[in-house]
Structure formats: C-alpha cells, structure tokens
Amino acid sequence: MTTRPALIIANGELPDPKLWSDLLQHNPLLVAADGGAERLTAHGLTPHVVIGDLDSLSSADALRMSGARIIRVTDQETTDLEKALDFLLQAGTERVTVLAATGLRSDHTLANFSILLKYHRRMDIRFRDAFSEISVVEGERTLALVPGTLVSLIPMEPCIGVTTVGLQWNLRQESLAPGVRESISNRVVSSPVVIRIDRGRSLLFVGLVL
Amino acid sequence: MTTRPALIIANGELPDPKLWSDLLQHNPLLVAADGGAERLTAHGLTPHVVIGDLDSLSSADALRMSGARIIRVTDQETTDLEKALDFLLQAGTERVTVLAATGLRSDHTLANFSILLKYHRRMDIRFRDAFSEISVVEGERTLALVPGTLVSLIPMEPCIGVTTVGLQWNLRQESLAPGVRESISNRVVSSPVVIRIDRGRSLLFVGLVL
Incomplete structure (x- = not known):
C-alpha cells in the first residue's frame, strides 16, 4: 500500500x-x-x-x-x-x-x-x-549533498565504529556517545556522503542550504 | 578557594x-x-x-x-x-x-x-x-519547589531504579532511557521533591515560575 x-x-x-x-x-x-x-x-x-x-x-x-x-x-x-x-x-x-x-x-x-x-x-x-533536517542513521546511509552543507552526528546512545566519507573531518571507526563525544558542524566536501555505524544509532542533522 | x-x-x-x-x-x-x-x-x-x-x-x-x-x-x-x-x-x-x-x-x-x-x-x-532550569541528576537530589511547577526527567543514557517523591505521577523504581521512556511535564504536588536514580544520570528540567 x-x-x-x-x-x-x-x-x-x-x-x-x-x-x-x-x-x-x-x-x-x-x-x-x-x-x-x-x-x-x-x-x-x-x-x-x-x-x-x-x-x-x-x-x-x-x-x-x-x-x-x-x-x-x-x-x-x-x-x-x-x-x-x-x-x-x-x-x-x-x-x-x-x-x-x-x-x-x-x-x-x-x-x-x-x-x-x-x-x-x-x-x-x-x-x-x-536550520536542518534531522533523522536517525542506523547501519549505513548514502546522501547526495551539496558541498559546504553542515552535517552533525549527535548520538543519544553509544555508537561504535562510526566511519564517514565525503566530510571535512572524516571519522574512521570512531566512537560517539552522549556526554562523551559527538561530531558537530562537520562540512560536506564531496558527494555522495556515506555514513556507516557498526553498532548504535545516531541523530543526523543536515543543514538546510538556504 | x-x-x-x-x-x-x-x-x-x-x-x-x-x-x-x-x-x-x-x-x-x-x-x-x-x-x-x-x-x-x-x-x-x-x-x-x-x-x-x-x-x-x-x-x-x-x-x-x-x-x-x-x-x-x-x-x-x-x-x-x-x-x-x-x-x-x-x-x-x-x-x-x-x-x-x-x-x-x-x-x-x-x-x-x-x-x-x-x-x-x-x-x-x-x-x-x-522555560526552565536544566541540570543533571545523579544519585539523589532534594529540591524545594513551588507546587504546580513543571518537572521533566529526560535521560541521555539509560537510568535504572528511578524513584520520585512529591510529583503528580511519581516514579517507583522505574527505568528511563532515550528512545524508550522519559517523564515529561510532571508536576510538583508537595515540596520537597526527591528524585533518586540507582544507576545512570538524567537531565532534569524544572519549569520557571514566571
């Protein structure tokens, strides 16, 4: 349906x-x-x-x-x-x-x-x-985004093995967790952007291009 | 000092x-x-x-x-x-x-x-x-609050054994966790309010009495 x-x-x-x-x-x-x-x-x-x-x-x-x-x-x-x-x-x-x-x-x-x-x-x-479109990333997401777009990954639960492609400060098998570490105001340098999280879910904020 | x-x-x-x-x-x-x-x-x-x-x-x-x-x-x-x-x-x-x-x-x-x-x-x-004063509760907190005050307990990590005294919908050894359960817009009925969390920390929002 x-x-x-x-x-x-x-x-x-x-x-x-x-x-x-x-x-x-x-x-x-x-x-x-x-x-x-x-x-x-x-x-x-x-x-x-x-x-x-x-x-x-x-x-x-x-x-x-x-x-x-x-x-x-x-x-x-x-x-x-x-x-x-x-x-x-x-x-x-x-x-x-x-x-x-x-x-x-x-x-x-x-x-x-x-x-x-x-x-x-x-x-x-x-x-x-x-300011942004906000969604949940679990597993892998591929996004077509305009270079320069602001991207924040802010978890509400521990995330292990976080890897990104296409951002200014890429993450490589890193951990994010509330009260410990997040990735705020990162920036798209090449599209598509790929975000992969081995375990856990994160909120993803994609800045609006206004 | x-x-x-x-x-x-x-x-x-x-x-x-x-x-x-x-x-x-x-x-x-x-x-x-x-x-x-x-x-x-x-x-x-x-x-x-x-x-x-x-x-x-x-x-x-x-x-x-x-x-x-x-x-x-x-x-x-x-x-x-x-x-x-x-x-x-x-x-x-x-x-x-x-x-x-x-x-x-x-x-x-x-x-x-x-x-x-x-x-x-x-x-x-x-x-x-x-709208509020926001702080972290870990262990036990006792607060002198005006009856009617709005109180929200919203965790950013799992909280186990959450007990409250003095609220309209008191919690009794309950669990709160992001994406699972929170206690929003609870209300003070008698002061002092006591909040106890056996394990984990929660954000506490106390509404301003304006």
Whole structure:
C-alpha cells in the first residue's frame, strides 16, 4: 500500500512557511498534534486531521467546520506527537516529516528526539526546523549533498565504529556517545556522503542550504 | 578557594534579560563564548571575558576597549562552550549558569546537553533558558519547589531504579532511557521533591515560575 506522505505540526517552534513550502507542494496529509492546529490556521492552512488530548485546543469547533477531522485520544503515557504518529502508522503512512518538533521548550525538543528513535524503524520519519533536517542513521546511509552543507552526528546512545566519507573531518571507526563525544558542524566536501555505524544509532542533522 | 559564580553566554537563543536579571544581581563573572559577546553587548552588558576561536566575533577590538579580556583558543576538538568551561575550571570556579545553551540550532542544543553531562561532576553547572532550569541528576537530589511547577526527567543514557517523591505521577523504581521512556511535564504536588536514580544520570528540567 502506498499512501500520501504526511506532514505533522508538533508542539515546538513552527518555522516560516517559506521554509517548508516545498513540503506542501506534494499534497501531503496535514496532521496537527493538538495545539499545532492553531499554528497552522495562523498561516491560513487548515489541517486535515487534528489529534491529541485536545487540552490545548480552543478552536476545535471552528476546525471541524473547516473540514478537519478531530480525533481525541486521552492517554497519559504518550505525547501528542506519539498519538499523531500512531494514527499514521495505523493508516499505513510510510513517510512523515515533522515540523515544530524543536525550539521553545527544550524538554519537548529532547523528548521529540527520543520519539524519532522510537519510530524510525517503523516509518521513514524526519524532523525539519529552520536550520536542518534531522533523522536517525542506523547501519549505513548514502546522501547526495551539496558541498559546504553542515552535517552533525549527535548520538543519544553509544555508537561504535562510526566511519564517514565525503566530510571535512572524516571519522574512521570512531566512537560517539552522549556526554562523551559527538561530531558537530562537520562540512560536506564531496558527494555522495556515506555514513556507516557498526553498532548504535545516531541523530543526523543536515543543514538546510538556504 | 571560593570564587564568584560565573554566567556564560553560549551560542543559542538568549532570553530577555528580565528573565535572568536575578542572576546578574550577585555580580557574577560574565563570560561570553565567542559570538555570545555580541548578544550581551546588544543588551548593554559588557562581558568580563570572551573566549573561543573568535571566528564569529567581529567586534573584538571594541570589546577590548570596553575592558573585556579576550582569550583566543583554537582547538577543533572542543566547542566554544567547552573552552569557556575549561577556562573557568582552571580558575577554580565552582558554580556556573549557562544562558543561551538551547534554542536556534537544535544540534547545538543537543551537543550542549552532552556538555552538561561531561562537566557536571566537576562543577555545579546548570543551564537556564526562557522555560526552565536544566541540570543533571545523579544519585539523589532534594529540591524545594513551588507546587504546580513543571518537572521533566529526560535521560541521555539509560537510568535504572528511578524513584520520585512529591510529583503528580511519581516514579517507583522505574527505568528511563532515550528512545524508550522519559517523564515529561510532571508536576510538583508537595515540596520537597526527591528524585533518586540507582544507576545512570538524567537531565532534569524544572519549569520557571514566571
């Protein structure tokens, strides 16, 4: 089954739509995680689906009138972003970009990165903010990137045998770990860039070329 | 040796000085990590010390004229925040608050949390942003907190045997781990709050009562 890609608006800082107008061009399913709905309507966009415990949503009726499907899920164990992702998994969605997953409350930012680790094996999931596209690297990834692009590898669990090709400061069978070592603001010198991790998963930040 | 507490301005989003005017009242040593210096001067404050590779600092001469001590450290292996912390450790500083450690580039935010883990055993170090005070819990911590305060425990390494007292959803010998489980937006119901972790360290976010 192939479904259209989804765009989730989470609880952080929503970048200016100019920075994600490309994502809107492919008619994605627009999903607002709870209060994210109001950030969308502030930009003249109506979500197709609003999901969450709806405790931070004051405009549910207006959204329903505009054709949004409102799904209330009360569950103390999962955040609104997880509720939105669970809904999409059940709908068979294969590719999700999450906006507003970073910025504002940094406990939310960190918890959202943790969610990226929880879901990346089940769907093609990435975050996009005003500065970068953020995804998980496990095993090997090959990326076509413009030389000069900033690349950071920041693990949330120990990573062993990290090797890169195509960066200014390449790693060769090195270890990265939270509180020990990360690779921040590395830079693409030749494409494709290859990143291989023998054991563990790392967050990958690819700077937007603006 | 007792030295005056230090306030470092890092590379993220500097909150409005109204939110940290309390920190300025105790005559702290004002240390700017590289470009953080310009964010301070924009608010009419002059750093006592500016430290970093100075590649993002265009006003070094003006700062020197204002009496700032400028220390250039070139070292690809450490970030400007680490350079500032190393300088303070050598100076015998015991207590450091870091501003602008979160926000803007989320790879920086995450790398700065990693630095919090690297340094917390050597000094009393905490981050402060517009939303919370962020520190590391290892072993047991007792905190006097106003009921209603938001508290998040978000680990960057597995934490085993996590027990809390005084929160709305208390943990009882539970496990937290990145990509598995965290405790976000818990709430103080009675003070003092006690947090105990048998093994591992967690980031602790205490919401500011504004």
